[in-house]
Structures are given as C-alpha cells and as structure tokens.
Amino acid sequence: MVVMIVLLIFIKPHLTFSFDSGGLVKPTVKGNPAVLHNCTDDQDSIMQQCYLDLFSAYGMNFTSLPGGSEDPFSKIRYDNVNINFANLMECHSDVIDNCLNFNTFYVILKTDDDADYYISQTAFLKFYCDYGxxxxxxxxxxxxxxxxxxxxxxxxxxxxxxxxxxxxxxxxxxxxxxxxxxxxxxxxxxxxxxxxxxxxxxxxxxxxxxxxxxxxxxxxxxxxxxxxxxxxxx
Structure with missing residues (x-):
C-alpha cells in the first residue's frame, strides 16, 4: 500500500487510488471568529465558481456548491489530484489566497457542518499534494x-x-x-x-x-x- 502511494505521488501522476482516502481526512473545528474575515460577495462568487470548476473536472456538474452530506470530494479522493488541485489554487489566486477560510464557506453554504466539510477536504488535498x-x-x-x-x-x-x-x-x-x-x-x-x-x-x-x-x-x-x-x- 505504501509503495502504491509513493508511486502515485512521485512517479505516476495520473493513477488513481484503489481505496477511498476519506478516513485520513481530519475534521476541523469551527473557525476562529477573532481573526477570520468575511470576503465580498464577488469574491465569494469567484470562490464558489473555482470549486464548481474543480468538480466539473470530475464529471460533476453542479450549479451551486453541494452540501457535505453529498460528499462531492469522494471522486477526487480516489484520484491523484495534484494537477486539478493546482488548478484550483491558481483559479483567481488572489481570491484563493485571501478568502479560502471557514467564514467564506459558511457564507456560501450557510451551515457550520458544510463549511467544516469543505475546509477539511481542501486541507487534506493540500497536504497530500504539497507534502508528499x-x-x-x-x-x-x-x-x-x-x-x-x-x-x-x-x-x-x-x-x-x-x-x-x-x-x-x-x-x-x-x-x-x-x-x-x-x-x-x-x-x-x-x-x-x-x-x-x-x-x-x-x-x-x-x-x-x-x-x-x-x-x-x-x-x-x-x-x-x-x-x-x-x-x-x-
């Protein structure tokens, strides 16, 4: 299993996992209200579109971000997501850099649980892709x-x-x-x-x-x- 993961990360960027790595995703607690900021409506819309584009790359065509109960990241967790995740991070990078936080997803999705889901899944992808x-x-x-x-x-x-x-x-x-x-x-x-x-x-x-x-x-x-x-x- 470890050899497979090494190959995925360092040798074969288009191979897929034979298991759902969702069990490795760490849940997160609600965001720190003392330091997190809200972004503008336009920035929230851009953030949402960037994630919709990510899902579209896996054949999931949503008109708005689905809630965590639908687990839209399930297909992504089977895949070596380095390329698609890099595209997400480069999608309006100014907005991603400034607005990828708990508050933004709470504004878009309206619940703590859904915001938690998106932050947890995104953090996992970043960890997997950037820290092999x-x-x-x-x-x-x-x-x-x-x-x-x-x-x-x-x-x-x-x-x-x-x-x-x-x-x-x-x-x-x-x-x-x-x-x-x-x-x-x-x-x-x-x-x-x-x-x-x-x-x-x-x-x-x-x-x-x-x-x-x-x-x-x-x-x-x-x-x-x-x-x-x-x-x-x-």
Missing amino acids: RDFINYYECMQRIEDDVLANTIYTECTVLEVGSCGSVSLSTQCESAVVRKTCSDSTVHSYCQYQKILMGMTGWNHCDYMPCINNSFKSHYLLFLMLLISMCL
Missing part, C-alpha cells in the same frame, strides 16, 4: 494507530477536547501529538504538524498565543499527555 513525504508518514502512522485499540481510542477521544477556543484546540492538538509520538516517532509528529498547520491556517487557530505545531508551547505540555498515555497502558 509527510503524507506518507502520516498515513503509515494513522494505520498503526488504527491497529492499536488503546491508541485509537485515545486519539479519537482527543477531538472531544476541541470545542472552538484557543485553549481547547491547543489541548486537542497536544493530545493527538502525544498519541502520534508514542505510537510512531518524533519525525511523524512533524508530519502530523504539517497537516495541522494547514487546517489551522484555514480556520484561524494559528493566530492563538499558545498553539502546538505553531509555536513552542507543545513542549511545555507534552509530558502531561505522555504520562497520561503511559499510565493508561500499565
């Missing part, structure tokens, strides 16, 4: 966590801590990082953080004063979670 080696490390680690009942339970419970504040997002990230480090390695924490940085950049949590993966606060709190994990394994 880290994606492989992350994929391998998630497989190991999934196969370890205790680690998987703790990792899943980490998201319960995330309720939409700097403190809760920080705690959740510390918790997940501790599981990744204990189950996999220090280098895999770096890969996890690359993914988390993308998500935080799109949701505004990267602006918090103390945030693991963004600044050094992770080290000061890591031992607490490591001790908790070790005690649960005894």
